[in-house]
Amino acid sequence: MSGALQSAGYLARRAAQKERVRILYRRALKDTLNWAVHRHLFYKDADDLRQRFEANKHVEDLDRIDRMIDEAEAAYNKWRHPDPYIVPWAPGGSKFCRNPTPPPGIEIVYNFGREENE
């Protein structure tokens, strides 16, 4: 029973670590594109980033993995781009909250001010 519990705990911890790594890789990859700007620069940087992740692919020790993820997240936070690209409609983007749909029931009066003439 305790063995099953232990392995369940192990699997849960592994799953949490895998998720952290995936999200860290996603953020780091986006940030690489922010720093590189041009595609031909980005491809090389992205390859380098991937290699840094692949280098520690086979680490098994859970505490060591946790420590490495912590370090990597700290490094990511340190080198985060100050002005990242944000899709225009997303929060923080240049089109965010601009030109919103009018509330229901609002309509345009086309002959406004000239109602008597017609």
Next chain:
Amino acid sequence: MALRTAVLRHIRVPAQTLTLTGSKQQQWSLSGSFRFMSSHDDHLTREDVIERVLSVVKSFPKVDPAQVTPEVHFQKDLGLDSLDNVEIVMALEEEFKLEIPDKEADKIDTCNLAIEYIYNHPMAS
């Protein structure tokens, strides 16, 4: 307190406002269904989404294009790993000019899920 919870458990408020605003919105969109110079109304058709998602997945360097179908699972069927999955989702984001939150992007692991998500996203273009 117990009485309050008992009452709250049995009380039902008919959700009329939702349907009301829904029908009003419908009227509004009928009266002015085309918003001139607006980029919000170029909805993608489902076939369009499927075709573009498949073309993105096929052009991923580690994927054999012949194996790609709309039902394919990135890691189980195409032999990719989780980091490749992240790269594919990012490529899809760029293709459709989307910004998918990290937690949701993390859950997209099949072509079908990607197609569903993008087709139902109001800002996909």
